[in-house]
Amino acid sequence: MKFYDCSTAPSARLVRVFMAEKGIEVPTREVDLRQGEHMSDAFRAINPYCTVPVLELDDGTRITSTQGCWRYLEETVPDPPLLGTTPTEKAVVADRLWRIDIDGWQAMTEALRNTARGFTDRALTGPDDYAQIPDLGERGKLRTARFLAHLDGLLADSAYVAGDRFTAADIMALVLVDFAGWLKITLPPDAAHAQRWYAAVSARPSANR
Amino acid sequence: MKFYDCSTAPSARLVRVFMAEKGIEVPTREVDLRQGEHMSDAFRAINPYCTVPVLELDDGTRITSTQGCWRYLEETVPDPPLLGTTPTEKAVVADRLWRIDIDGWQAMTEALRNTARGFTDRALTGPDDYAQIPDLGERGKLRTARFLAHLDGLLADSAYVAGDRFTAADIMALVLVDFAGWLKITLPPDAAHAQRWYAAVSARPSANR
Structure with a gap:
């Protein structure tokens, strides 16, 4: 897995905090939003929506929303549950x-x-x-x-x-x-x-x- | 369970189609949005957000978003899965x-x-x-x-x-x-x-x- 992050972006922080609660460490690549890196051709090839967070799975699937990242992490690392139990x-x-x-x-x-x-x-x-x-x-x-x-x-x-x-x-x-x-x-x-x-x-x- | 519906509201249709795919029948109460019933005191007591759909569970919990209704129905009637398998x-x-x-x-x-x-x-x-x-x-x-x-x-x-x-x-x-x-x-x-x-x-x- 690889996590495309931006340390100042609240959207990416949603996933960082979620991973911290579960004790998940994922190799992270910082995307420089201030310099417009998210609008570059290179990053558009990763996420055409030009946003972080992005979670790249080992099979190459790229998840480009907080909700999708959370769901994958909840299903693969169930404890502690953060999306409910019953x-x-x-x-x-x-x-x-x-x-x-x-x-x-x-x-x-x-x-x-x-x-x-x-x-x-x-x-x-x-x-x-x-x-x-x-x-x-x-x-x-x-x-x-x-x-x-x-x-x-x-x-x-x-x-x-x-x-x-x-x-x-x-x-x-x-x-x-x-x-x-x-x-x-x-x-x-x-x-x-x-x-x-x-x-x-x-x-x-x-x-x- | 009870389902608060409105036959002309696309938000409620999202849940109606989901239930139909799963073969779920729930007693339904039509809310007359055209007459402003959703803004009445009686309906505000059911859903203070003044919207449909609402799914009222047997323990009295009221779910007031499509996403919440879908999650409850997916967890309680898993087949056919509509929110993914792996x-x-x-x-x-x-x-x-x-x-x-x-x-x-x-x-x-x-x-x-x-x-x-x-x-x-x-x-x-x-x-x-x-x-x-x-x-x-x-x-x-x-x-x-x-x-x-x-x-x-x-x-x-x-x-x-x-x-x-x-x-x-x-x-x-x-x-x-x-x-x-x-x-x-x-x-x-x-x-x-x-x-x-x-x-x-x-x-x-x-x-x-």
């Missing part, structure tokens, strides 16, 4: 992950890419250029803030985002909260449940990845 | 599903909700109102068309979207193509691989759901 728990984890992705992660990405000067005409990842849409940037900021506030309710009755066990949903929420900080969007200070959770997940050794 | 196949299915969701489904939803008069101030699903962003609607149409053209390449070397077996990725792509038709966005007529696939998946009995 059918109900697996469904709740999948449910939470999709919710965090659509209402949180995509909103945060919209906020960043439609407002930052460095992303002019790069409002979306991928091979095609798209102009920034300022109204979408502002909506993204509002939605990100609302989603971080919403996390408090998800954590009112359980230790972790998808129940009483640490799962990939906590990884995605953690990386989202940390990255939203760059946009100066934070967990509300009075969100006691979310603040308790954030302190706990940030203290795990995997959070350093 | 670790690599499962990863490829997850990879394709995420790609179709973000590059196809979300784009199609952006196109519809930011341009249709019926969605004024309802540019996103959920409890909060958001104004339409016309530029996002236009971008959504462009991206939907590009994604449907891209499907041809995904099908050049395999019978189905995620390999040689029919999976949930085919369900999502089928429902996407059918719904994009309402926006007058279609598979390119000369996309031979995609046209061959579309004819095959549309002919399955499950496609009538």
Whole structure:
């Protein structure tokens, strides 16, 4: 296996933290997004979507999404389980992950890419250029803030985002909260449940990845 | 179990087709989205995100995303498998599903909700109102068309979207193509691989759901 990473990319961090929780070490190749290496012909031959993370399997198959990387690693290194154990728990984890992705992660990405000067005409990842849409940037900021506030309710009755066990949903929420900080969007200070959770997940050794 | 459905909603159709492929029958309650039933207090108590599908499990847990519903049904009724068999196949299915969701489904939803008069101030699903962003609607149409053209390449070397077996990725792509038709966005007529696939998946009995 080979892992195509970028140390500053939150998308790749989702997989790094997941691997750390499972104690998986994979030979890693850093892709220099700042220098535009992901748009080079050489990298397009590896991933035509021009993104990290990429997990290259021993048979040559390349997995080009966080969700795909997680699934492969969960199936091949089951312990500790990070995508649920019982059918109900697996469904709740999948449910939470999709919710965090659509209402949180995509909103945060919209906020960043439609407002930052460095992303002019790069409002979306991928091979095609798209102009920034300022109204979408502002909506993204509002939605990100609302989603971080919403996390408090998800954590009112359980230790972790998808129940009483640490799962990939906590990884995605953690990386989202940390990255939203760059946009100066934070967990509300009075969100006691979310603040308790954030302190706990940030203290795990995997959070350093 | 109980399934909260809406016969005209593509999101709910994703789960209906999945259940049909597995031969699963679940007592169903139709939610009248046209009359705004999903925004009522009664339905908010069932799903605060104000969307279908919802799968209510026998222990009372409510799963409120397609991805969560699919995971529960796959784990409890494994045959035929629709989310992959080997670790690599499962990863490829997850990879394709995420790609179709973000590059196809979300784009199609952006196109519809930011341009249709019926969605004024309802540019996103959920409890909060958001104004339409016309530029996002236009971008959504462009991206939907590009994604449907891209499907041809995904099908050049395999019978189905995620390999040689029919999976949930085919369900999502089928429902996407059918719904994009309402926006007058279609598979390119000369996309031979995609046209061959579309004819095959549309002919399955499950496609009538």
